[in-house]
Structures are given as structure tokens and as C-alpha cells.
Amino acid sequence: MHLLEILRFRPVPAAAVYFGLTRRCPLHCRHCSTESLMDSEQFPAKMFLRFADTFTEHNRPELTxxxxxxxxxxxxxxxxxxxxxRAVGSRSYVLSGLYFAQKPRIPKAVRAAIEAVDHFAASTDRFHEEEVPRAAVFRVLHELLDAGKDVSLQITGEGPDDPYLADITAEVRREFDDRVPMLVVPLSPVGRAREWMDQHPQASYPATAAPCSLACWPVIGFNGQVTSCGNQDVMDGKVPLPAHLFLGHIARDDWETIRRRTLESPMVGAVRTYGPEYLAERFGGLSSCDGYCQTCWKLSTTPGVKEGVKQLTLLPSTIAMRQLVEQVSVDSGPLGFARRFGIAAYADLVTLGDGARRDLAVTG
Ligand code: SF4
Ligand code: SF4
Known part of the structure; x- marks a missing residue:
């Protein structure tokens, strides 16, 4: 499965589910959004397996x-x-920081896990390179490509003018003869990066309707709690969990329940269709400039918003608008998503690789 096939589903509500399997990590990247350590939280495997067991052939995410x-x-x-x-027709993906890359060969158990998934993505960027040298990352990718695995790189950078991005992307293209797609995303001031990175909240007042395409795929946190977008501050409890972002818990809910809440929650649907700032201003009279997600966090506790959204959801025009917004996002395709949520100057790199050529031929 090529990276494009994953990005194509990105605007489709409940088309995928994210499992956060452990917060632990042996690396110490200075930008780590999850602030991972080797003694960080980790919950029993059976909790995650119980939830995966609720997928069925007729009701499962397209992507796991x-x-x-x-x-x-x-x-x-x-x-x-x-x-x-796989047993029920869902395709899978794993993202790794390649802690094992400095070993002469990929350890047997890790290799078996990578073989089991349909796509393997590796993180690398200037912070990862302080932990895992570029040459070691390339060696692992060569080993997997030689075995016929679909792989990609996820690279974080500080913007279109970041010289690191120009260097790494050019070298990856040369090294792998354009066979490895890359998703280049902006560094965010969350987790460890918050300690040293400037924080400039993005606000767009006066409020316009700016749909949140990230409220599409449910995200399972390390403790089994499921939220509608996986915002790290929310998942870490750094801000009180906004009621409208909570979808359930995998220890007691099944996929059908999580899927239904993702699709039917009036607030999540309204955030997907209109974005938080428009809802806050229209129904709550909020006109602060806190930032996009910061405004979203306040929606559940701002008087008037929940009631206003409920009324809005009943209007036939809202249903039509919801379908239109989803269709526009789907029509903009994987490249559209990479341009909006990645660093636009590097968006085309998601198409590298044989799978990309095959997919582009299909979509024209
Ligand atoms: S960024 Fe990824 S690889 Fe680096 S410390 Fe955090 S979890 Fe580990
Ligand atoms: S706007 Fe709300 S739903 Fe969207 S990413 Fe931010 S916190 Fe999540």
C-alpha cells in the first residue's frame, strides 16, 4: 500500500483508526511531541487486541x-x-522512529511486525538524526525495499526555507532513485519542542468557516481513551478533555460505537464542516484570538454553542454543506491534503514511488 492510498482516505470520516500502542521510546528526540521515555505509560496488550477484535468484515476501518x-x-x-x-479486510500501517536501526540487521521480531503491515513509515528529521544516523535509516529502508515492502518517510521541518529539508529530501531522492515517498510536515510547538520553540497560535478572526479535516479519524490514546482528532495536549490532559472530542474507551466500546459517534456527533460534525472559530463566534459570541484548536477546546463549555450546533445540525442545508465539504476535501486528493497539512513546497514528494505512478494513472 502506497502512502497516497493512506492520504486519499484522510478526509473521509471514520475511514481509519489510530492506535497509540505505547508512549515508551528509547530515543530522546528534542522535538518529541509525546515526550516519550522508557518508563512512560504503557497499557496491557489485551486492551488493544480486544478492540481490534471488534472489527468485522462488514464493519471495520479501511485503515488501521x-x-x-x-x-x-x-x-x-x-x-x-x-x-x-487483515483478516477482516482492513489494511495496516506502522510509524517508527527506527530505534533498532544501528543493529547490523533488523531484529527478527521487529522484522515480523513490519512484514505483517501493509505500509511501513519511518520518521527522520534533524532531531531524529541526533539519535539515529541517516546512514542507518537508509540501510533499514534499503533492506525493506529490497524485500518488496511499501515504505515512506515522515520528515519534520521548520518551514519551506529550512535548509535541512532541502538537504534530506534531495539525498533521499538520490539514494533511492525516487522510490521512497516523503510526507514533509511542519514542526509544532508541542511536547518537548514547546520548551524551546516559539509559540504563535494561528487565529483567523473575524471568524470564517475553516473546516477541521483532522476531526475525521478516531485516535486511541496510550490509555485506551478515544478522541476525535488526537490533539496531543488533549490526550495528555494538559487541557481538560473537551466533552465534544471524547468518543469513548476501547476497554468498553467497540468499533461500531466509535465509528457511529465519529459520524453522528453533532459537534464533531460541525467542527469538520465549519471549523471551531466560526462556531465559537456564531453561537458563543467568542472573539478572542487564542488559536484554532484552543478555540475548539472551549466549545463544549461556552454557553450557547452546544444548543446552537444542535439546531444547526437539523437544517437540511447543514447536511448538504457537510457532504459538500467532505466531497471538496476528497476531490482535492492526497496532494491537496499534503499541501494543506504538510509543507506545501514539498507536497509533491508524497507521489514518489511506483505506487504513486500507478495511482496517478488511475486518477488522471
Ligand atoms: S519523536 Fe518518536 S522516535 Fe523520537 S523520542 Fe519521540 S517517540 Fe521516540
Ligand atoms: S480544531 Fe478541534 S478537532 Fe480539529 S484538530 Fe483542533 S482540537 Fe482537534
Whole structure:
């Protein structure tokens, strides 16, 4: 499965689910959004497997995505979830920071986990390179490509003018003869990066309707709590959990329940269609400039918003608008998503690789 096939589903509500399998990681990247350590939280495998067991052939996510922390610290769990997903027709993906890359060969259990998934993505950037040298990352990718695995790189950078991005992307293209797609995303001031990175909240007042396409795929946190977008501050409890972002818990809810809440929650649907700032201003009279997600966090506790959104949801025009927004996002395709949420100057790199050529031929 090529990276494009994953990005194509990105605007489709409940088309995928993210498993955060562990917060633990042996690396110490200075930008780590999850602030992972080797003694960070980790919950029993059976909780995650119980939820994966609720997928059925007729009701399952198209994509089952796994990350951490370092998901491949639990290779048996990755393999078991991937096997369960495949058995009912869901394709799987794992993202790793390649903690094992300096070993002469990929460890056997890790290799088996990677073989079990349909796509393997590796993180690398200037912070990862302080932990895992570029040459070691390239060696692992060569080993996997030679075995016929679909792989990609996820690279974080500080913007279109970041010289690191120009250097790494050019070298990856040369090294792998354009066979490795890359998703280049902006560094955010969350987790450890918050300690040294300037924070400039993005606000767009006066409020316009700016849909949040990230409120599409449910995200399972390390403790099993499911939220509608996986915002790290929310998942870490750094801000009180906004009621409208909470979808359930995998220890008691099944996929059907999580899927239904993702699709039917009036507030999540309204955030997807209109964005938080428009809702806050229209129904709550809020006109602060806190930032996009910061405004979203206040929606549940701002008087008038919940009631206003409920009325809005009943209007036939809202249903039409919801379908239109989703269709526009789907029509903009994987490249559209990479331009909006990644660093636009590097968006085309998601198409590299044989799979990309095949997909582009299909979409014209
Ligand atoms: S590899 Fe990922 S999880 Fe591990 S420290 Fe680095 S950024 Fe954090
Ligand atoms: S706007 Fe709300 S739903 Fe969207 S990413 Fe931010 S916190 Fe999540």
C-alpha cells in the first residue's frame, strides 16, 4: 500500500483508526511531541487486541494505523493487530522512529511486525538524526525495499526555507532513485519542542468557516481513551478533555460505537464542516484570538454553542454543506491534503514511488 492510498482516505470520516500502542521510546528526540521515555505509560496488550477484535468484515476501518511513542517496542502487538485487521479486510500501517536501526540487521521480531503491515513509515528529521544516523535509516529502508515492502518517510521541518529539508529530501531522492515517498510536515510547538520553540497560535478572526479535516479519524490514546482528532495536549490532559472530542474507551466500546459517534456527533460534525472559530463566534459570541484548536477546546463549555450546533445540525442545508465539504476535501486528493497539512513546497514528494505512478494513472 502506497502512502497516497493512506492520504486519499484522510478526509473521509471514520475511514481509519489510530492506535497509540505505547508512549515508551528509547530515543530522546528534542522535538518529541509525546515526550516519550522508557518508563512512560504503557497499557496491557489485551486492551488493544480486544478492540481490534471488534472489527468485522462488514464493519471495520479501511485503515488501521499504529504509532507511539515507539510502536515497534511492542512488535508482537503490532503483528497481532495487523493480522486481525487483515483478516477482516482492513489494511495496516506502522510509524517508527527506527530505534533498532544501528543493529547490523533488523531484529527478527521487529522484522515480523513490519512484514505483517501493509505500509511501513519511518520518521527522520534533524532531531531524529541526533539519535539515529541517516546512514542507518537508509540501510533499514534499503533492506525493506529490497524485500518488496511499501515504505515512506515522515520528515519534520521548520518551514519551506529550512535548509535541512532541502538537504534530506534531495539525498533521499538520490539514494533511492525516487522510490521512497516523503510526507514533509511542519514542526509544532508541542511536547518537548514547546520548551524551546516559539509559540504563535494561528487565529483567523473575524471568524470564517475553516473546516477541521483532522476531526475525521478516531485516535486511541496510550490509555485506551478515544478522541476525535488526537490533539496531543488533549490526550495528555494538559487541557481538560473537551466533552465534544471524547468518543469513548476501547476497554468498553467497540468499533461500531466509535465509528457511529465519529459520524453522528453533532459537534464533531460541525467542527469538520465549519471549523471551531466560526462556531465559537456564531453561537458563543467568542472573539478572542487564542488559536484554532484552543478555540475548539472551549466549545463544549461556552454557553450557547452546544444548543446552537444542535439546531444547526437539523437544517437540511447543514447536511448538504457537510457532504459538500467532505466531497471538496476528497476531490482535492492526497496532494491537496499534503499541501494543506504538510509543507506545501514539498507536497509533491508524497507521489514518489511506483505506487504513486500507478495511482496517478488511475486518477488522471
Ligand atoms: S522516535 Fe518518536 S517517540 Fe521516540 S523520542 Fe523520537 S519523536 Fe519521540
Ligand atoms: S480544531 Fe478541534 S478537532 Fe480539529 S484538530 Fe483542533 S482540537 Fe482537534
Amino acid at each position: 494505523l499504529m504509532s507511539g511513542g515507539e510502536a515497534l517496542l511492542r512488535p508482537g502487538l503490532v503483528r497481532n493487530i495487523a493480522d486481525r485487521a
